[in-house]
Amino acid sequence: MTQETAKLVIRNIGQILSGKLEQPILDGDCIVALDGKISAIGYEKDLDTDQPTTLVDANGVTLAPGLIDSHVHPVIGDYTPRQQQLNWIDSCLHGGVTTMISAGEVHAPGRPKDIVGLKAMAIASQRWYENFRPSGVKMYAGAPVLEEGMEEQDFKDLADAGIKLLGEVGLGSVKTGETAQKMVKWARKYGIQSTIHTGGPSIPGSGLIDKDIILEADADIIGHINGGHTALPDDQITCLCESCTRGIEIVHNGNERAGLLAMRTAFELDQPERVILGTDSPAGSGVQPLGILRMIAMLSSLGDIPAEIAFCFATGNTARMRELDTGMIEEGMSADFILIDSAQHAPGKNMLESIHQGNLPGVGMTVIDGIVRSARSRNTPPAARLPFVVEQ
Ligand SMILES: [Zn+2]
Numbered sequence: 001m002t003q004e005t006a007k008l009v010i011r012n013i014g015q016i017l018s019g020k021l022e023q024p025i026l027d028g029d030c031i032v033a034l035d036g037k038i039s040a041i042g043y044e045k046d047l048d049t050d051q052p053t054t055l056v057d058a059n060g061v062t063l064a065p066g067l068i069d070s071h072v073h074p075v076i077g078d079y080t081p082r083q084q085q086l087n088w089i090d091s092c093l094h095g096g097v098t099t100m101i102s103a104g105e106v107h108a109p110g111r112p113k114d115i116v117g118l119k120a121m122a123i124a125s126q127r128w129y130e131n132f133r134p135s136g137v138k139m140y141a142g143a144p145v146l147e148e149g150m151e152e153q154d155f156k157d158l159a160d161a162g163i164k165l166l167g168e169v170g171l172g173s174v175k176t177g178e179t180a181q182k183m184v185k186w187a188r189k190y191g192i193q194s195t196i197h198t199g200g201p202s203i204p205g206s207g208l209i210d211k212d213i214i215l216e217a218d219a220d221i222i223g224h225i226n227g228g229h230t231a232l233p234d235d236q237i238t239c240l241c242e243s244c245t246r247g248i249e250i251v252h253n254g255n256e257r258a259g260l261l262a263m264r265t266a267f268e269l270d271q272p273e274r275v276i277l278g279t280d281s282p283a284g285s286g287v288q289p290l291g292i293l294r295m296i297a298m299l300s301s302l303g304d305i306p307a308e309i310a311f312c313f314a315t316g317n318t319a320r321m322r323e324l325d326t327g328m329i330e331e332g333m334s335a336d337f338i339l340i341d342s343a344q345h346a347p348g349k350n351m352l353e354s355i356h357q358g359n360l361p362g363v364g365m366t367v368i369d370g371i372v373r374s375a376r377s378r379n380t381p382p383a384a385r386l387p388f389v390v391e392q
Helices: 088-093 113-131 154-160 177-189 211-217 236-244 255-269 291-302 308-313 318-323 351-356
Strands: 007-011 016-019 028-033 037-042 052-055 062-063 067-072 097-102 139-140 247-250 275-280 337-342 359-366 372-374 388-391
Touching: 007 291, 016 337, 028 388, 037 372, 067 247, 067 291, 088 097, 097 359, 113 154, 154 177, 177 211, 211 236, 236 255, 247 255, 247 291, 247 359, 255 275, 255 291, 275 308, 275 318, 291 351, 308 351, 337 351, 351 359, 351 388
Parallel strands: 007 052, 016 062, 067 097, 097 139, 247 275
Antiparallel strands: 007 028, 028 037, 052 388, 062 337, 337 359, 359 372
16 A cells, blocks of 8 residues: 555445436445555455544444536536525535536626637536536536537537537527537537427426427437426426437426426336436525435436435436446445434435435435545435544
């Protein structure tokens, strides 16, 4: 063990959720991470746990991958001008979110809509979140909003400058399927992933994007398929699920009934791996520090699916679709974890059952890149048992 290697050992884990649909619960009571990456998963007696730089006793609680919010609208640092709120990202960390993906920095006051300006803002946004992670949360940002007049060279320029995401297609002046399709193709050609707005207008200035535009545009992810807020009619939602194989994103700031319909349709198609979760915050509905946990509890309870499956929607499914090295408990992945337990006095014989009954778990600790970032959540209901740092 060299002096400079950071070794995290988490022992006495009660249950490990993998984030992977094919095997959502793993055997083991211990995880080891070296320099921020998972190096071993199993039983403490079988693993090399000597000389940790940080030793955590999980106290019998559940370890899950850090949650991923697939749809946020950040602007700068840990401040959102949308509702004039500070520290919203830190609040979400206390709700178990360790990674966020921007669907466009659309709330920037005076957002440039000319092409050189929108490219400059996207590149600057990508940089400032790469250089500054609020409370350690990984924010993938720098997601330009498409405007009329963009040419193939613009997408190449953006990709060359490190841009990997488009903002929601439809939030700018590009609103026809034909133009959107052309630009989404250029983006894909240069390795930039795309999401499209789905449903009625979100706020004054945005517009309706219906199933015909979405299918023609063929973006990688059907952004907030349950509307943000206004959902499409049910027949259009099922048609979108059935007519393509793109990501089915369900958000907190959408229509919950439509979200359940989209999830059930994905299961009927035997394609649950397409379901991913976001909050679509900050927005008119504000920010939701517990939004992803609430989506997990809502889909598990009202949709009647096992809670460990619902966790996969917010972890491994999103990581695979977004090509991230997090969201799964697997050797080599980033050591991004949450330690959670039943909330105090929650019904159900264990945490998964209490979530399946519609209750939120309590977050007891978060870990990002192998570093403990927060202890008992200030936002969730208090967990019955709490993990603790034994030595550091
Ligand atoms: Zn939207």
